[in-house]
Amino acid sequence: LVSRKKKQEDTLIQLGSTVIGGGTPVMIAGPCSVESYEQVRQVAAALKEAGITVMRGGAFKPRTSPYDFQGLGVEGLKILKEVASEFGLKTISEIVDPAHIELACEYIDVIQIGARNMQNFELLKAAGDVQTPVLLKRGLAATIDEFVHAAEYIVSRGNTQVMLIERGIRTYEKATRNTLDISAVPILKQETHLPVLVDVTHSTGRKDILAPCARAALAAGADGVMVEVHPDPATALSDAAQQLNIPEFHDFLANVRKSGLL
Ligand code: PEP
Ligand code: MN
Secondary structure, eight states: OOBTTTOOSOOOEEETTEEESSSSOEEEEEOSBOOOHHHHHHHHHHHHHHTOOEEEOBSSOOOSSTTSOOOOTHHHHHHHHHHHHHHTOEEEEEOOOGGGHHHHHHHOSEEEEOGGGTTOHHHHHHHHTSOSOEEEEOOTTOOHHHHHHHHHHHHTTTOOOEEEEEOOBOOSOOSSSSBOOTTHHHHHHHHBSSOEEEEHHHHHOOGGGHHHHHHHHHHTTOSEEEEEBOSSGGGOSSOTTTOBOHHHHHHHHHHHHHTTOO
16 A cells, blocks of 8 residues: 555645645654653744744653653653644654554644554554554664555555654664665655655764755655754753754754755
8 A cells, every 4th residue: 555556646744734745855853752841842942943843752762771761651742732732833752552542643743653663563553543644663673675564554554644764774883873774765755655754863873964864865855854852962861962952953954954955
């Protein structure tokens, strides 16, 4: 069902006045984790000022260590909803439990399925049973074929509103957190009709190369880019090393916009 051979027209995801997949690339930004109302509000104000309409923020955090911050859970979703309605933004947040999918639809505009859950088939099926758009992340070491089949799980249940996001894959390379597979962008665009985005933060894990990687993603045909922004990254409860602060975010955006690709 997700194959270009089955359907030639691009799938469009409409989030308010923003359309993803229709030829106008979108920038999605926000903190790694929702930490407090005030923290999310500061980011939302910066996004609004920069003309960004879609905000991300994790409420259920799949952390490597069980001793690390696990997210605010439903309380985090409530903060996202409140701030989004104040600033007129659309929201994306990761859901990790199939039992939370229906509840998530009340609070957020896009359900993110994270890299660690790309092949959590019960979660994919639950996301396929609602009509809320889904942002599906490529698995930690998933092939493109496995990624496309994961999307097929969702669409085959009836939810056609699926976007794919390349977020880097595990290789032997240590210079970056993961290896950004730019070639996945044109391949996924050719082989599927779904919007394809690139998460520059989790793929590189390096603030110093976010702008060139975002430009590369857009030059390769990506429908959007995702980046993490935090009002005070040094104190962030997750991904402190790789989130942009607000001035850095404005610089990043200006750099990418200057290319004319965004
Ligand atoms: C995230 O986007 O918050 C995240 C945890 O990313 P990933 O699933 O790609 O590691
Ligand atoms: Mn993160």
